[in-house]
Amino acid sequence: xxxxxxxxxxxxxxxxxxxxxxxxxxxxxxxxxxxxxxxxxxxxxxxxxxxxxxxxxxxxxxxxxxxxxxxxxxxxxxxxxxxxxxxxxxxxxxxxxxxxxxxxxxxxxxxxxxxxxxxxxxxxxxxxxxxxxxxxxxxxxxxxxxxxxxxxxxxxxxxxxxxxxxxxxxxxxxxxxxxxxxxxxxxxxxxxxxxxxxxxxxxxxxxxxxxxxxxxxxxxxxxxxxxxxxxxxxxxxxxxxxxxxxxxxxxxxxxxxxxxxxxxxxxxxxxxxxxxxxxxxxxxxxxxxxxxxxxxxxxxxxxxxxxxxxxxxxxxxxxxxxxxxxxxxxxxxxxxxxxxxxxxxxxxxxxxxxxxxx
Numbered sequence: 505x506x507x508x509x510x511x512x513x514x515x516x517x518x519x520x521x522x523x524x525x526x527x528x529x530x531x532x533x534x535x536x537x538x539x540x541x542x543x544x545x546x547x548x549x550x551x552x553x554x555x556x557x558x559x560x561x562x563x564x565x566x567x568x569x570x571x572x573x574x575x576x577x578x579x580x581x582x583x584x585x586x587x588x589x590x591x592x593x594x595x596x597x598x599x600x601x602x603x604x605x606x607x608x609x610x611x612x613x614x615x616x617x618x619x620x621x622x623x624x625x626x627x628x629x630x631x632x633x634x635x636x637x638x639x640x641x642x643x644x645x646x647x648x649x650x651x652x653x654x655x656x657x658x659x660x661x662x663x664x665x666x667x668x669x670x671x672x673x674x675x676x677x678x679x680x681x682x683x684x685x686x687x688x689x690x691x692x693x694x695x696x697x698x699x700x701x702x703x704x705x706x707x708x709x710x711x712x713x714x715x716x717x718x719x720x721x722x723x724x725x726x727x728x729x730x731x732x733x734x735x736x737x738x739x740x741x742x743x744x745x746x747x748x749x750x751x752x753x754x755x756x757x758x759x760x761x762x763x764x765x766x767x768x769x770x771x772x773x774x775x776x777x778x779x780x781x782x783x784x785x786x787x788x789x790x791x792x793x794x795x796x797x798x799x800x801x802x803x804x805x806x807x808x809x810x811x812x813x814x815x816x817x818x819x820x821x822x823x824x825x826x827x828x829x830x831x832x833x834x835x836x837x838x839x840x841x842x843x844x845x846x847x848x849x850x851x852x853x854x855x856x857x858x859x860x861x862x
Contacts, residue, residue, distance in 0.1 A: 540643060541654050547640040550629040550662045551807040557630040561590050564623055571620035574613050575599065584729070590627065597732060599624045600811055603804050603848070604831065607839040618848045625805040632660055632809075655756030659775055662808025668787045670794070670854040672846045673823050686746075687858035693797025696745025696857075697817045700830040703737070704837040711740055713767055729833075735813040736772040737832035738799050739763070742815075745797055748862050750784075758783070774801060775810040778853060785860035787853055791842055792822035794854040800829070800842065803851040810853070816842075 553560050565572070572588060579586050579598075589595050603621040606614060639657050642649060649657065686692045707715070712722040714736055720727035739761070743749065752759030752768075758779040760768040770780035778801045788794050796819045802812040818828035818838050825843035830836065845852055 538648055540649055542639075542643060542649070542657055544640055544643040546661070547636055547643070548662060549633045549636055550660070550809055551626060551805070552629045552633065553623070553626050557627065560623075560627055564590060564620075564627070568616075568620040568623060571616040574609070574616060575602065575620070578602075578608070590624070593628070593631075596624050596628045600804065601732065601833050603850075604802070604812055604814070604836070604840065604844070605834050606844045607836065608834065622805040622849070625809075625811060626807055629807060629809070636660055651754060651756060655769060658756070658758065658779070659769065659773060663778065663782075663803070663810070665806075665808065667782065668789065670788045670800075670852045671790050672842075672852075673790055673792045685858075689858065689860060689862040690746045690748075691742075691797070691857050691860065691862060692746050693795065693857065694745075696741045696797040696815065697830075699741045699744035700737075700815050700817050701837065703740070704830050704832070705835050707733070708740060711736065711763060713763070714772060728835075731833075732774070733772075733832040735774045735777040736767075738813045738815050739771045739777065742799060742857065745857070746862070747857070747860065750780075774813045777801065777813055778810040781855045781860070782853065785855040785857055788856050791824045791827060791846075791852070791854060793856055794827055794842075795819045795858075798857050799855045800827075800845075801853040802845050803853070804848075806849075806851045816854075 576588055584598075586595055586598050599621055602608070602617055603625075605617075609617060635656070639649070639653070639660075642653075685694070707722045707728060709722050714731045714733065715722035715724075715727055718727065718730040720730055740763075743763070747761075749762040750760055751762055754760065755762070755764075755766050755768045757768070758770060758776065761770045761780050761784070762768045763771050768780075769776040771777070777799075781799065785799075788798075794800070794816055796816055798816045800814050800816060801810045802814075803809065804811045812831075814829040814831035816827050817830040820826040820828075823843070824846050825841045827842040828838040829840050829842065830838055842852065842854075
């Protein structure tokens with residue numbers, strides 16, 4: 505009887521396993537889908553000046569007091585409602601936007617502003633690192649991150665110092681570089697340039713998401729300073745030039761690059777833009793490889809977090825001072841070149857769009 509009972513139980517277990525195996529497989533599959541994208545080991549903190557933000561803040565008010573006054577006077581002249589507060593993200597973002605405002609200030613003033621910009625770029629990393637530490641603890645505790653948390657974490661993680669960046673040429677060429685070209689991947693750099701020319705001091709109403717998100721109208725010029733528009737503007741130009749939108753697993757994915765009801769993070773965020781295009785296009789090893797219609801990123805303090813995006817719209821030679829930039833926030837048309845970036849100590853990433861997958 506016992507032997508028969510054991511046999512019956514074995515049969516029942518086997519039957520249950522056999523019948524339920526598809527469900528079991530489905531559960532395993534669901535569990536696999538719910539695994540965290542990142543692990544605790546992936547968390548890398550962003551560079552800071554020290555471990556004492558309070559001390560840094562006190563020192564900055566003394567060491568950068570001239571720059572702080574220059575900026576304060578500039579804010580007053582522009583009639584902006586921005587107050588001097590080194591811990592205010594709005595103030596921080598405004599200071600970072602001045603990192604490319606070379607034609608707004610005298611050369612002497614920019615010599616004071618740039619170090620302040622680089623200080624702010626590193627100082628704000630304390631708040632970012634606090635977020636990273638929070639994610640590290642969650643991952644260590646095996647807490648499943650949401651899609652939005654994974655997206656934020658991806659946006660926070662710095663670029664590796666080993667990633668290829670674009671170095672400056674030492675010798676300038678006097679030759680004017682030909683720009684009239686449609687590349688084999690379908691990208692028309694002149695169409696991209698012309699789009700940038702058309703909208704460099706305006707906002708295309710077809711791309712109103714970021715204005716809407718800030719609760720204002722894209723047609724209102726007073727609204728334009730409410731959001732950082734550099735990557736959004738360059739993405740529009742690249743799309744006008746023929747670069748196709750890409751759709752990854754979601755709009756938060758680095759493999760996505762698209763504009764829709766909700767744009768991909770890579771469309772409008774400078775750091776996310778970098779993460780997409782460093783893989784999709786070739787990062788030029790030297791500035792001589794860059795030409796009209798190529799996009800460029802700047803990392804102001806070499807902390808691994810990208811701060812700005814612009815488009816080369818005029819190319820008269822191989823050197824950095826022959827690569828003229830058009831950009832938003834602040835809005836400029838060829839008033840500066842890549843030489844301004846290199847001379848300020850910025851790390852540059854330039855993308856050869858003719859070699860981009862499309």
